[in-house]
Every structure is written in C-alpha cells, then in structure tokens.
Amino acid sequence: MSSLFDQSALVTLAERLVAAAKRAGADAADAIATRGVSLAVEVRDGTVEESTRSEDDDVGLRVLVGRRQAVVSTNDLVREGVDALAERAVAMARVAPEDPHAGLADPALLAKDIPDLDLVDRAVADVDVLEQRAKAAEAAGLAVAGVSKSGGASASSGIGGMVLVTSTGFTGIYVGSRHSVSMQAIAGEGTRMERDYDWSSAVYASDLDDPAAIGRSAGERAVKRLDPRKVTTRKVPVVFDPRVAGSLVSHLVSAVNGASIARKTSLLRDKLGQQVFAPGIRIIDDPLRRRGLRSHPFDAEGVAGKPRALVDDGVITTWLLDCATARELGMTTTGHAQRGVSSTPSPSASNVHLEAGAETPGELLTDISDGLFVTDLIGMGVNMVTGDYSRGAAGFWIENGELTYPVSEVTIAGNLIDMFGTLRPANDLTFRFGVNAPTVRAEGLTVAGV
Numbered sequence: 001m002s003s004l005f006d007q008s009a010l011v012t013l014a015e016r017l018v019a020a021a022k023r024a025g026a027d028a029a030d031a032i033a034t035r036g037v038s039l040a041v042e043v044r045d046g047t048v049e050e051s052t053r054s055e056d057d058d059v060g061l062r063v064l065v066g067r068r069q070a071v072v073s074t075n076d077l078v079r080e081g082v083d084a085l086a087e088r089a090v091a092m093a094r095v096a097p098e099d100p101h102a103g104l105a106d107p108a109l110l111a112k113d114i115p116d117l118d119l120v121d122r123a124v125a126d127v128d129v130l131e132q133r134a135k136a137a138e139a140a141g142l143a144v145a146g147v148s149k150s151g152g153a154s155a156s157s158g159i160g161g162m163v164l165v166t167s168t169g170f171t172g173i174y175v176g177s178r179h180s181v182s183m184q185a186i187a188g189e190g191t192r193m194e195r196d197y198d199w200s201s202a203v204y205a206s207d208l209d210d211p212a213a214i215g216r217s218a219g220e221r222a223v224k225r226l227d228p229r230k231v232t233t234r235k236v237p238v239v240f241d242p243r244v245a246g247s248l249v250s251h252l253v254s255a256v257n258g259a260s261i262a263r264k265t266s267l268l269r270d271k272l273g274q275q276v277f278a279p280g281i282r283i284i285d286d287p288l289r290r291r292g293l294r295s296h297p298f299d300a301e302g303v304a305g306k307p308r309a310l311v312d313d314g315v316i317t318t319w320l321l322d323c324a325t326a327r328e329l330g331m332t333t334t335g336h337a338q339r340g341v342s343s344t345p346s347p348s349a350s351n352v353h354l355e356a357g358a359e360t361p362g363e364l365l366t367d368i369s370d371g372l373f374v375t376d377l378i379g380m381g382v383n384m385v386t387g388d389y390s391r392g393a394a395g396f397w398i399e400n401g402e403l404t405y406p407v408s409e410v411t412i413a414g415n416l417i418d419m420f421g422t423l424r425p426a427n428d429l430t431f432r433f434g435v436n437a438p439t440v441r442a443e444g445l446t447v448a449g450v
Contacts, residue, residue: 020086036160060341144219151184196221287350
C-alpha cells in the first residue's frame with residue numbers, strides 16, 4: 001500500500017503526457033492519472049460469500065488544438081507509450097468539431113495552496129478486519145426479535161489517489177480513503193416478510209458507526225415494517241426521514257447544475273436570484289469539509305474550491321459550473337468540475353447539506369392530524385424539466401402527531417417547486433452521506449393508495 005501514498009510516479013507520468021502533447025502539436029493539454037486499491041467482503045449466515053480485491057491504474061489525456069478537443073485514456077502505457085498516446089489524441093482533436101466553450105481554466109483561478117483536508121486513513125483494513133465487521137453487523141441484525149433471515153452484510157475498505165497536471169503550470173495531488181459497512185435484515189415469515197437495511201461510510205475507519213449498531217438498526221427497521229396497511233388517497237403533509245430527505249436536496253442539486261441550465265432542461269432555469277424556498281433555508285456545498293466523503297482540495301480543472309451557499313435565505317444564489325459551462329452561460333466557473341480519465345470535465349456537486357432548523361423531529365409532527373412519515377422511496381419518477389414528482393414510498397402513518405402503523409405500496413406526488421417552497425427542516429442534521437439533510441416536512445402532497 002505504500003505506493004498509494006507516494007504519488008510522485010503519477011506526477012511524472014502526467015507531466016510526460018502533457019509535454020508529449022505539446023510536442024505533438026497541442027495548443028493546450030491536461031492529464032489525469034489515478035491509482036486505487038479496494039477490498040470488499042460479503043457475508044451471509046455467518047459465512048463469507050465473496051471476497052474481492054481490485055487495483056486500478058488509469059491515465060487520461062485531454063488535448064486542445066484551437067477550440068477542438070479530444071480525450072484519450074489507457075491503463076497500459078507500457079504497450080502504447082506516452083508519445084503514441086499524445087500523437088493519437090492530437091490527431092483526434094484536429095478532426096473534432098469546434099467547441100467555442102472548450103479550454104483549460106484561467107490560470108488566475110487555479111488553486112495556489114492545496115489545503116490538508118485529512119482525507120487519508122493509512123490504516124487500510126485487511127480481509128480479516130472486514131470479515132469481522134460484516135459478521136458483527138449481521139449477527140446483531142439477526143439477534144433482533146422478529147428478524148427471520150439475513151439479506152447479507154458487507155464491509156469494504158479502499159484508498160485511491162489522483163494527480164492533475166495542466167500545460168498552464170498547475171500540478172495538484174490528493175489521496176483519499178473510504179471505509180463502509182452495511183447489513184440488510186428480513187423480518188417475518190411467508191407472505192408477511194419485510195426487509196430493511198442500514199449502512200455507514202466514512203473516510204476514517206474510526207468514524208464508522210459501530211457494525212453491531214448498523215446491524216441492530218437494520219433489524220429494528222425491518223421489524224417495524226411488519227404488517228403494513230394501505231391508506232386511501234388523500235392530500236396530507238409528508239415528513240421525510242433523514243435517510244431519504246437527502247433525495248430532495250439531490251433534486252435541487254440536479255436542478256442547479258449548469259449543464260442542465262445551459263440545455264434548458266432544469267425546472268429552475270429562470271430562478272437564479274429568486275425565492276424558491278422559505279426564508280431561512282440554506283443549502284451548502286462544501287468541497288473543503290475535513291474528512292468529507294466528497295471532499296477535494298481542487299476540482300478536475302485545478303480550480304480552487306470553496307464552501308458556498310446554493311440556497312441562502314431561501315434564494316437560489318448560483319449554478320454549479322465548470323469552465324466550459326460557465327463560458328457558455330457567460331459566467332465564471334464555481335470550481336465544480338469533475339471528470340474521469342476518459343471524459344471531458346462537467347459540473348458536479350461535492351459535500352452538500354441542508355442546514356438544520358430549530359424544531360425537533362417530534363415538533364414537526366405535532367400539528368399533523370393525518371400524514372405520512374416516509375422512511376423508504378422507490379423508483380425515479382421525477383421530471384427535472386417540469387418538477388413533477390411521483391415516487392413509490394413506504395413508512396408510517398401519522399395520526400394526531402404520532403407515528404402509528406406501517407404503510408407500504410403508496411405513491412407520493414406533487415411538484416418540486418411547491419415542495420421546496422414549504423420545506424421545513426428539523427434540528428437533527430448529521431453528516432453521514434455525500435448529501436445530508438435533517439428530517440424535513442413538506443405540505444400538501446398527494447398520497448395515492450387504495
């Protein structure tokens with residue numbers, strides 16, 4: 001594993017590729033080199049079902065000849081050679097159609113100081129440790145009264161590094177690690193079986209939730225879902241558990257993606273600077289969060305990132321932009337470029353969260369005489385052009401401010417603009433995922449049942 005922490009060989013490789021591209025006739029070029037190792041173990045009924053290890057070394061070269069660009073990638077430079085790869089990329093660029101927005105980042109925007117975001121846990125777990133975590137999660141889930149079967153448990157650990165070198169003089173390096181553990185539990189027997197799950201993912205193994213706690217949570221969630229009822233169709237308040245509330249934030253993130261704005265395929269395309277959420281609502285994108293699951297000290301074009309509010313006091317404040325999308329929209333990149341070794345940059349979010357409100361989750365329920373508390377969402381029935389929202393759901397019925405009985409096989413429907421406008425966050429925000437939200441409440445959704 002020591003080579004993963006030393007990225008000097010990748011830096012040398014990327015520098016050679018950029019230099020070769022310039023020799024071959026490119027006006028500008030950048031190169032990305034990545035290296036990663038991951039381990040994963042899957043367990044069922046106390047026995048290891050599968051143990052996998054993967055290792056990847058990949059490199060990608062983007063070249064520009066005027067406003068024409070091309071990208072080539074390989075994982076076998078021994079066979080192809082640096083000069084041959086660069087010559088092929090330049091030849092491809094010369095016959096590519098012109099893109100008036102293509103180009104490297106303005107050097108003035110490039111990251112000058114690379115912050116330490118504490119993204120590397122050097123204690124990469126071995127197979128035995130992963131097996132112990134997965135077995136502990138499964139055993140705890142099976143020990144919950146009412147759980148009849150295991151749907152399996154898994155644990156994984158990995159580390160990877162990335163190097164970006166540009167012909168404008170930027171060289172950036174970062175390495176990150178990731179650990180995870182999960183368990184799926186099945187409760188009940190015969191035709192009255194229900195399943196649920198839980199998981200934890202973190203940069204450092206020490207920040208993982210206890211595997212036994214993950215298993216117990218999965219088991220308890222499955223048992224609570226037993227004997228669900230159906231409800232008649234009606235329009236009611238809907239409260240989203242934090243595990244699914246983040247999906248609403250993800251819809252917002254998709255809607256403010258600059259690529260969607262440029263294509264005019266976003267429901268928010270004409271909402272920049274306008275009030276869409278209630279006053280006080282803030283949604284933050286923070287690529288510099290220490291130990292964040294999606295943290296990075298610079299973006300895929302070398303642009304320095306910074307925390308910014310996508311929504312501030314309910315107002316849409318910005319689009320997510322890379323350089324090309326920003327040029328197309330007549331704006332400046334926000335440092336949100338991401339790319340793989342075989343693709344050009346495109347905008348994407350980093351760590352995103354909806355800031356917590358003042359009310360407790362219980363207080364969000366207090367005045368609901370009839371409503372739905374959602375713990376699971378099914379399907380992808382969201383139209384990001386119109387905002388029409390329709391997804392299968394399961395959870396618990398709310399009566400007089402209390403969760404009463406489990407509900408399944410219902411559909412919740414509405415429009416994202418209306419949902420955003422009535423969104424009320426509770427005070428239980430925790431940072432467990434790439435997109436995080438507390439418990440949230442939305443008004444006037446149609447719950448379609450029998």
